[in-house]
Amino acid sequence: MNIEKGKEPLPGGRSRWLKVVFSAALVMSFSFYFISISAAQVSRLKRTATSAVGSGSQVQKAAVPASPGKQKVSTTGSQTGQKTKPASAPEKPAAASIKGIPEATLQVLKENRFLEEELKLAKTPQYYFVLNLKERTLELRARGMVLKSWKASELRYTGKPVPLQVTTLTNKTALNPPERKVLNPAEQQAEEARKAAEEKARQEQQKKKENGKKQDSAQSTTATPADTFDVEALEITDMPGSYELNFDDGLRIFVRSKSGFSEKFRQTRETLLWYTWYPVKHFLNRKSELRPQLILYFDNMRDAQGIYWAFIDGLKGIIWFP
Amino acid sequence: MKFWKVLLALVALVYLSSLAIVALSWMHHLKLSAEWKTVWSFELDPKARVKPEAQNAALKKKIQELHPKGVYIMVDSAENRLYLKKDGQTIKEALVSTGSGVILVEPGGKRSWQFDTPKGEFFVKSKIQNPYWVKPDWAFIEENEPIPKKMEDRVEAGVLGDYALGFGQGYFIHGTLYTRLLGRNVTHGCVRVADKDLEEVFKASRIGTRIYIY
Numbered sequence: 001m002n003i004e005k006g007k008e009p010l011p012g013g014r015s016r017w018l019k020v021v022f023s024a025a026l027v028m029s030f031s032f033y034f035i036s037i038s039a040a041q042v043s044r045l046k047r048t049a050t051s052a053v054g055s056g057s058q059v060q061k062a063a064v065p066a067s068p069g070k071q072k073v074s075t076t077g078s079q080t081g082q083k084t085k086p087a088s089a090p091e092k093p094a095a096a097s098i099k100g101i102p103e104a105t106l107q108v109l110k111e112n113r114f115l116e117e118e119l120k121l122a123k124t125p126q127y128y129f130v131l132n133l134k135e136r137t138l139e140l141r142a143r144g145m146v147l148k149s150w151k152a153s154e155l156r157y158t159g160k161p162v163p164l165q166v167t168t169l170t171n172k173t174a175l176n177p178p179e180r181k182v183l184n185p186a187e188q189q190a191e192e193a194r195k196a197a198e199e200k201a202r203q204e205q206q207k208k209k210e211n212g213k214k215q216d217s218a219q220s221t222t223a224t225p226a227d228t229f230d231v232e233a234l235e236i237t238d239m240p241g242s243y244e245l246n247f248d249d250g251l252r253i254f255v256r257s258k259s260g261f262s263e264k265f266r267q268t269r270e271t272l273l274w275y276t277w278y279p280v281k282h283f284l285n286r287k288s289e290l291r292p293q294l295i296l297y298f299d300n301m302r303d304a305q306g307i308y309w310a311f312i313d314g315l316k317g318i319i320w321f322p
Numbered sequence: 323m324k325f326w327k328v329l330l331a332l333v334a335l336v337y338l339s340s341l342a343i344v345a346l347s348w349m350h351h352l353k354l355s356a357e358w359k360t361v362w363s364f365e366l367d368p369k370a371r372v373k374p375e376a377q378n379a380a381l382k383k384k385i386q387e388l389h390p391k392g393v394y395i396m397v398d399s400a401e402n403r404l405y406l407k408k409d410g411q412t413i414k415e416a417l418v419s420t421g422s423g424v425i426l427v428e429p430g431g432k433r434s435w436q437f438d439t440p441k442g443e444f445f446v447k448s449k450i451q452n453p454y455w456v457k458p459d460w461a462f463i464e465e466n467e468p469i470p471k472k473m474e475d476r477v478e479a480g481v482l483g484d485y486a487l488g489f490g491q492g493y494f495i496h497g498t499l500y501t502r503l504l505g506r507n508v509t510h511g512c513v514r515v516a517d518k519d520l521e522e523v524f525k526a527s528r529i530g531t532r533i534y535i536y
Contacts (some may be wrong), residue, residue, distance in 0.1 A: 144385035234423030283347035
């Protein structure tokens, strides 16, 4: 037996090696998580302190309506980093000017922006929507008054934040979009005649059968309640419960209803993706423009269907986080 | 043995790298999420001297002034409900029938109609008692009947109920004979209401009363 000196495997050597590797991995993973969580907390704290970039020094002067084009430019600027100043902000560093501003004042300024945008919409005869991300409410409004509102059970958002300005629905997409029924009277009449003939034959057959039976059960089958009619129409129940709303500023809103097994399965899949794949995907594509995305979950399918019904192409609205 | 060690080291390295990527991704994700709450901007006028609170109050007042005053009608075409409102309070709720959304194609495909109830803000333009229906072309095409040349052949009494409120482009809020179909989307675009409910709506509204259909 030719065993080289020093190369003889020691008893328990492999397991010792494994222990070292796994403990190192464990320590490193814990430290990574610890570092990432603390870094996130620090950045969040910093952000809270410097929220509403560039607004601070103007508190005494107040915000005034601005052209949408200008707003877009300044919003895009502030999106790339919290330290970016708006075009018309003074030369002072943003952080210094914001330091003394109470949060309440910043909220007032933000509300001011929202009200200015809403006023623009309220002046038009068309109804519009307001999505409040904090309250998770979606409201349909006209002339500033609420026509209808829905409350989402869950709301998620990611990607580039949407600017606080009017956005327009460009289109809706669904896996099974509702289809309008097309009436062709000539064909329909032929079909009706065929059905009538069938019905007549069926009734005659039934009559023959009934002749031999008692007469008491005759009346119960004749009444048909209105809601069981199969009308040739496009109704709310024909609307999809899961779909996507696409807006002109690149925003995508996914509307989901929790009812039904397939919807629950879809939601579980989306939750897994949302917390695992999406962050990695966004991180890897962080240098490219990330489209803003929102997911709204509704407990009741009819809510989701109602939104599909009311959200017509070209509908304008505002999305904001008070 | 060496191979296994290298393989194990590689696996550990891949594992740690993926952990690092996930951690960094999460930091990035949190940053993105936080931006939704904080990023907003506006143009500022250094000459403006109005306090933001005062400006907000003024804006709210402006929006408030746009609200309809007095009586107005709201129609929810999805749920087929009509609400008669007065200063924001519902004074009457009724089951209605709205547009079926069906497309009618004329034989030969020359013309087509889409039976939708229009959505948006409208005004009561006419108030009619015991209305007559002047049947449009599509009513004959739908029945597969020839389109009459004389006007009197188009007139049909009784089908629109006792009252009708016109809100433009041939659309009406009117009564119906088909009360069993209330709550369903079956009309050609008009809003059908039971005569008893419509009577109250008819009496409360006047020319110019606002109608909101959504």
